[in-house]
Amino acid sequence: MDRVPASLMTDLTAGQRAATRMILESTDRFTVVQGVCRGGENHPVPGSHECHQSAAGRDPSARHRSGADASRGREMQSAGVDARTTASFLHDTQLLQRNGQTPDFSNTLFLLDESSMVGLADMAKAHSLIVAGGGRAVSSGDNDQLQPIAPGQPFRLMQQRSAADVAIMKEIVRQMPELRPAVYSLIERDVHRALTTIEQVTPEQVPRKEGAWAPGSSVVEFTPKQEKAIEKALSEGKPCRKVSPRRSTRRW
Structure with missing residues (x-):
């Protein structure tokens, strides 16, 4: 963080700054960002991408990937993040493994966006693949929004029963002041x-x-x-x- 320009953090809310700092400073394999609706919970990842590139001297090997839905993926791509759906990531990575290849995620940070909508099986597969490749992941979402269609609520359980660090964002940023x-x-x-x-x-x-x-x-x-x-x-x-x-x- 000492090498990150202060200007990159000035426009963030307290919750966004805490989430960005956690993402950049934590050495843990998995971390969690819990944000309320319209709270900009996905903002720390493009922000941390910019901060990380600045601190790393624009290291081209430092990668950020997003496991988002299609519409959210376009937002992430516009911020310079390699974005795809979770289903696409699982399919492509498992295909490489079946062909005898082991993807190298040692310098890659994954964002599992809208994690409250991901079922237990897909979350477990994604975590296993990220661990196998040596990557890190941030699960971001809101427990009170849409729930998974598939069985299980892994995002909620990660916050309640795991040792993962959790950054909580409570400030509403995407709403007119009167409402x-x-x-x-x-x-x-x-x-x-x-x-x-x-x-x-x-x-x-x-x-x-x-x-x-x-x-x-x-x-x-x-x-x-x-x-x-x-x-x-x-x-x-x-x-x-x-x-x-x-x-x-x-x-x-």
Whole structure:
């Protein structure tokens, strides 16, 4: 860290700085970054990539790879990180092993992005392959977001039952300031307070594309009949212009 320019860390939140420092300084094989929704939990990896390259004097052998979904992979690629899906990494690496080759990951840092969505079998395979190649990995995600379709919750278990170091990022960075308190309320499971905050923000305050539909109020209610009409229109691929929500009067 002494060789990393301070300018690379100044725009980070406290949680992002802690995660970046952990990634760069830890000698452990596996570390974990737990971040809330819209908290920029994937930001430390492009940031650590830049810091690591700076500290290493732009060593071309120092590699960062991301096990992300396709859309997240494009974000990582734009930051200079070699990105592919977890399924692609498992397939290609296992194919090399079947052909008698052992990949060298000794100077490679992997990001297992959206780790809360990875099942136990795929996580175990990925870790085994990374260990076999001598690499390191950071599992990043949010326990409260989408869960795995496959059995198991390895990301949650890594935080609760393993010896891995965990950096926690609680700051919301990708949300307009007026709605940020509502997000914190949802994180705390306080739905009533979140909706009260949202009601105080008018639809005109929320950025929208020109000509986009805007509700009459920031909190609206759809009746069961309206919900069925919307579902029917969606299933038939038809517009549903006659269904208008009403301002919510429901007590939460």
